[in-house]
Amino acid sequence: MARILVINPNTTASMTATIAEAARSVASPATEIVARNPEDGPVSIESHYDEAISAAAMLQEIRRGEAEGFDGFVIACFGDPGLLAAREMATGPVIGIAEAAMHAASFIATKFSVVTTLSRTCVIAEHLVRNYGVEHFCAGIRACDVPVLALEDESSGAYQLIADECRRAIAEDGANAIVLGCGGMADLTARLQAEIGVPVIDGVTAAVKFVESLVGLGLRTSKHGDLAFPGPKTYSGAFSQYAPSQH
Ligand code: 5HY
Numbered sequence: 072m073a074r075i076l077v078i079n080p081n082t083t084a085s086m087t088a089t090i091a092e093a094a095r096s097v098a099s100p101a102t103e104i105v106a107r108n109p110e111d112g113p114v115s116i117e118s119h120y121d122e123a124i125s126a127a128a129m130l131q132e133i134r135r136g137e138a139e140g141f142d143g144f145v146i147a148c149f150g151d152p153g154l155l156a157a158r159e160m161a162t163g164p165v166i167g168i169a170e171a172a173m174h175a176a177s178f179i180a181t182k183f184s185v186v187t188t189l190s191r192t193c194v195i196a197e198h199l200v201r202n203y204g205v206e207h208f209c210a211g212i213r214a215c216d217v218p219v220l221a222l223e224d225e226s227s228g229a230y231q232l233i234a235d236e237c238r239r240a241i242a243e244d245g246a247n248a249i250v251l252g253c254g255g256m257a258d259l260t261a262r263l264q265a266e267i268g269v270p271v272i273d274g275v276t277a278a279v280k281f282v283e284s285l286v287g288l289g290l291r292t293s294k295h296g297d298l299a300f301p302g303p304k305t306y307s308g309a310f311s312q313y314a315p316s317q318h
Pocket of ligand 1: 150
């Protein structure tokens with residue numbers, strides 16, 4: 072039995088519900104999925120600043136989940152905000168949806184393109200491609216210029232814009248797989264895959280299965296070196312609640 076906490080770092084509960092449904096759709100019967108979002112922070116994450124602010128609240132959810140004994144964690148935002156800090160705070164494995172989707176794509180295709188929301192966040196995916204060492208698999212990083220919250224609005228036309236961008240990635244980038252660049256796209260995977268005819272990888276479901284596998288292998292985050300729990304320290308003012316505690 073594995074208990075996995077899936078954290079949507081933005082504060083839009085309807086997106087958390089979409090993410091939770093996707094996570095549960097692939098979880099094994101022996102896995103319990105709990106999905107949460109912070110009360111505090113941006114309603115959507117569409118910039119470096121949104122990511123930085125959301126990471127603090129996300130880390131508090133990791134800390135809470137660690138205290139509740141979760142076996143593993145998923146950070147369900149495509150920028151993988153605060154991933155290494157989360158690993159410092161957790162005993163179990165912590166997987167970001169971008170790293171999960173990119174690595175899963177590299178196992179089944181030689182070339183994948185990322186299709187994300189706003190153009191300004193493409194550079195975040197570019198940095199992650201380099202950080203994760205999958206440059207030679209990544210054929211392109213595209214945005215359909217759909218705001219994140221438009222994904223929650225059926226009338227926004229978001230689906231068609233995403234599908235059109237996926238087709239351009241196949242035709243122009245030579246992509247033979249698509250990585251969906253937003254946790255809020257998790258409910259579009261099967262429809263897109265059936266329509267565009269190449270594998271479409273969503274990071275929420277990929278991350279859940281990777282966490283299940285790591286827990287099943289008995290692998291937990293290494294606490295030797297830089298991912299050891301942060302040492303106790305005074306944090307001043309409004310951030311005093313974030314001070315690392317003694318482990
Ligand atoms: C995400 N933002 O997965 C990212 C997607 C993005 O609120 N959830 C968000 O566009 O970076």
